[in-house]
Amino acid sequence: MNISLLLQMSAEAEPDRIALVCSGRRWSYDALWRAAQGAASFISQSGCQFVALLDESSEGTPIALFGAALAGIPYVPLNYRLADEDLSALLKRIAPACTIGDVTRVQRLDPEGNHTRFTRAEFVAAAEAAGGSFAEQEQLDGIAAQIFTSGTTSAPKAALLKHANLLSYILGTVEFASARPEEASLVCVPPYHIAGIAALLSSIYSMRKILLLPAFDPDSWLLLASEERATNAFLVPTMLSRIIARLDEGADADLSTLQAIAYGGGPMPAVVIERAMQLFPACGFTNAYGLTETSSTIALLGPDDHRAAYASDDPAVRARLGSVGRPLPTIELEIRDEDGRRLPAGQRGEIYVRGEQVSGEYRERKALDSDGWFPTRDAGWLDEDGFLFLAGRADDVIVRGGENISPGEIEDVLLAHPSIADAAAVAVPSTEWGEAVGIAITLKPGCTVPSENELRLLIKDRLRSSRVPERITILDTLPYNEMGKLLRREIRRLFAS
Amino acid sequence: MKPGTKLKSAVCDTEVMVIKGINIVVECGGKPMSDAPPAERSELDSAFAEGTKMGKRYVNADGSVELLCIKAGKGSLSIGGTALQIKDSKPLPSSD
Numbered sequence: 001m002n003i004s005l006l007l008q009m010s011a012e013a014e015p016d017r018i019a020l021v022c023s024g025r026r027w028s029y030d031a032l033w034r035a036a037q038g039a040a041s042f043i044s045q046s047g048c049q050f051v052a053l054l055d056e057s058s059e060g061t062p063i064a065l066f067g068a069a070l071a072g073i074p075y076v077p078l079n080y081r082l083a084d085e086d087l088s089a090l091l092k093r094i095a096p097a098c099t100i101g102d103v104t105r106v107q108r109l110d111p112e113g114n115h116t117r118f119t120r121a122e123f124v125a126a127a128e129a130a131g132g133s134f135a136e137q138e139q140l141d142g143i144a145a146q147i148f149t150s151g152t153t154s155a156p157k158a159a160l161l162k163h164a165n166l167l168s169y170i171l172g173t174v175e176f177a178s179a180r181p182e183e184a185s186l187v188c189v190p191p192y193h194i195a196g197i198a199a200l201l202s203s204i205y206s207m208r209k210i211l212l213l214p215a216f217d218p219d220s221w222l223l224l225a226s227e228e229r230a231t232n233a234f235l236v237p238t239m240l241s242r243i244i245a246r247l248d249e250g251a252d253a254d255l256s257t258l259q260a261i262a263y264g265g266g267p268m269p270a271v272v273i274e275r276a277m278q279l280f281p282a283c284g285f286t287n288a289y290g291l292t293e294t295s296s297t298i299a300l301l302g303p304d305d306h307r308a309a310y311a312s313d314d315p316a317v318r319a320r321l322g323s324v325g326r327p328l329p330t331i332e333l334e335i336r337d338e339d340g341r342r343l344p345a346g347q348r349g350e351i352y353v354r355g356e357q358v359s360g361e362y363r364e365r366k367a368l369d370s371d372g373w374f375p376t377r378d379a380g381w382l383d384e385d386g387f388l389f390l391a392g393r394a395d396d397v398i399v400r401g402g403e404n405i406s407p408g409e410i411e412d413v414l415l416a417h418p419s420i421a422d423a424a425a426v427a428v429p430s431t432e433w434g435e436a437v438g439i440a441i442t443l444k445p446g447c448t449v450p451s452e453n454e455l456r457l458l459i460k461d462r463l464r465s466s467r468v469p470e471r472i473t474i475l476d477t478l479p480y481n482e483m484g485k486l487l488r489r490e491i492r493r494l495f496a497s
Numbered sequence: 498m499k500p501g502t503k504l505k506s507a508v509c510d511t512e513v514m515v516i517k518g519i520n521i522v523v524e525c526g527g528k529p530m531s532d533a534p535p536a537e538r539s540e541l542d543s544a545f546a547e548g549t550k551m552g553k554r555y556v557n558a559d560g561s562v563e564l565l566c567i568k569a570g571k572g573s574l575s576i577g578g579t580a581l582q583i584k585d586s587k588p589l590p591s592s593d
Contacts, residue, residue, distance in 0.1 A: 001500060001501040001514070001516075002501075005514065005567060008567075009551065009552065009567055012568070013551060164500070164501075167516075171516070171554065171565060172586075173589045173592075174588075174591075175552065175586060175588050176551065176552020176553075177551070177552055178588065185591070195593055198593040199593045202591065202593050206591070208591075232591055234592075234593050260590065260591060262590070262591060262592045262593060264592070284590060286590045286591065286592050288592035288593065290592075296592075296593055297592040297593060300589065300590065300592045302589070302590040303590055328589065329587060
């Protein structure tokens with residue numbers, strides 16, 4: 001099995017149809033397929049162990065992804081935002097690699113690595129020049145992609161995604177060539193993120209034209225969406241929030257063709273999604289939840305679910321706007337307690353998943369249990385109708401005197417305060433309770449600072465006394481990574497220091 | 498055959514990739530398929546001539562065999578003379 005089949009089928013079905021628009025250049029399925037075969041021919045002769053991309057998104061991304069697949073060599077998209085020291089460590093773990101993108105940085109950070117180095121332009125030109133047909137190579141270990149996790153606690157783990165995992169996800173969720181000719185998906189997630197890979201694979205298999213934005217900023221996004229008449233888009237919550245802010249400021253854009261917005265990658269503030277639904281009433285919204293280790297999406301809240309929740313007076317149904325929907329029919333999902341026992345609806349525990357798209361495997365170790373279940377380390381619960389609610393990372397739970405406290409419930413209360421712009425609740429050391437609640441907040445411009453007493457009373461009234469923060473700090477901004485994930489460890493560190 | 502094996506029809510253009518199933522003889526147009534292209538095309542059996550559709554997945558009754566049609570053709574797929582069915586799929590809203 002090989003993911004290159006997805007591009008091959010599209011290229012055979014409609015060779016001249018446009019597959020990709022990037023930086024003003026248009027690529028047909030056939031042109032991409034020939035370039036991928038060209039790349040495979042020199043990748044397979046380079047003697048490299050990995051094909052590493054250290055670059056923003058471009059036509060080089062799908063060519064490297066499918067070229068590596070054809071050559072039978074794992075594709076490793078690297079995070080170009082990493083600090084030198086961290087990136088250097090990753091380069092050493094994949095040497096010798098065929099590296100594409102920032103070659104001067106590769107050479108500077110790992111001069112002994114014996115890496116083959118191509119700038120993006122060199123790589124694309126060589127792939128096009130080599131062209132022709134290339135026979136798919138036998139996979140030794142069947143690994144299509146190796147993606148380094150962000151590794152906030154220790155060295156990043158190398159998550160392994162097999163061709164079979166990725167193909168199972170695509171074949172199970174995407175109908176071949178199902179996109180109408182006018183459909184175009186604006187892809188702006190970074191290439192080193194699983195959502196970036198999934199977006200390429202699913203768009204190519206459905207034959208939905210990809211509008212690739214090399215790096216996100218709201219104005220370039222609005223311009224590309226308007227000019228190329230985007231019908232679909234995937235965004236992380238911070239991106240959607242920044243786009244809405246620009247539109248509310250009166251930015252000029254024609255988004256009349258936009259039919260579907262999918263989002264994921266982090267919690268979506270209720271105010272953002274509700275404003276988005278007002279701004280784009282004709283648009284279908286889909287919230288996707290997934291992990292690198294699960295080949296992307298494992299649960300989703302579709303457009304109908306969004307509308308039903310938004311329109312409902314029933315608080316339980318309305319609350320689903322804050323859920324990640326129901327698990328995909330192709331996977332199994334359970335909530336388990338600390339002893340691994342399955343929990344009933346309404347009870348919070350750790351999310352476990354099983355299915356063919358679930359890899360759960362790292363270069364260092366296999367994380368699946370003996371029955372094939374993968375512990376996600378995400379905490380959550382299911383409602384009576386099977387809607388999944390996330391409740392932070394299992395490691396983020398605050399354990400106060402044996403009572404488990406989800407940071408999310410405290411944050412929701414704080415965010416409803418008129419002066420508070422953003423809030424995070426974390427565990428702080430407590431001599432009395434082991435752990436207690438610490439909160440960090442940021443204020444809206446021009447608002448008066450709420451007193452500590454006011455905040456404590458608010459939480460006590462809305463929740464209960466065990467949730468009342470022992471420590472309160474006011475910050476200018478909360479720390480987020482580029483995918484919009486709150487870096488709780490940094491806040492914990494702040495309280496510890 | 499094993500998952501990943503590509504099988505070609507002896508009677509038409511049909512080509513499938515095995516997603517699930519081991520060591521089973523799959524027929525297309527009534528004739529066994531093979532991972533090597535046929536030296537000469539056989540005659541299509543009219544009882545197995547409904548055609549295959551590219552991108553569709555075909556399964557047997559107990560779900561132990563699953564094939565992805567990667568090239569369409571005039572023959573239809575069977576195992577031991579029993580026709581394979583198109584796997585029902587519920588298209589999901591695009592999440593990426």
